[in-house]
Amino acid sequence: MKSPREIVDLMMHNDAFSKWMKIEVVAVAEGTCTLQMRVQPDMLNGFFITHGGISYSFSDSALAFASNSRGYKCVSIETSISHVRxxxxxxILTAVAVEKHRGKTTGIYEVTVTNQEHKTISLFKGIVHIAQETW
Structure with missing residues (x-):
């Protein structure tokens, strides 16, 4: 079976959206992942703040990488986000995904996004389906 880093590298190779966001994988281990990115001008909304879809997508990528890191293919089945600031x-945003529960067919993850001042930006929860197919 591939290592968590090998899995995430393979996922990133095929992930055009995460590449567009210029996501950097800082750390990955079984059940967890830390990502970083810088907010670009084309990520702003009409209020000149980051579009909520960016922090959502950033969190979703962290969820995907953390949940797939154990070697079994996972896809999200339910997610939610609270934008704090x-x-x-x-x-510069940092997303840290942490596994809270891992069963046979579902996993629950929490992702906290912070800024360069270590202030919480958003809180994200994701539930994934765990397939029997391996990487």
Whole structure:
């Protein structure tokens, strides 16, 4: 079976959206993943703050990498996010995904996104389906 890093590298290779967001994989281990990215000008909404879909997508990528890191293919079946504070162009965001439960067919993960001042930006929860297919 592939290592968590090999799995995430393979996923990133095929993930055009995460590449567009310029996501950097900082750390990955079984059940957890840490990512970083910088808010780009084309990620802002009409209020000149980061579009909520960016922090959502950033969190979703962290969920995907953390849940797949154990070697079994996983896809999300339910997710939610709470936006705690806005971000702006140039902010550096860090997403930390942590496994809270791992069963035979489902897993539950929490992702916390913080900014460069270590202030919480968003809180994300994701439930994944765990397939029997391995990487």
């Amino acid at each position: 806005p971000t702006k162009e140039g902010d």
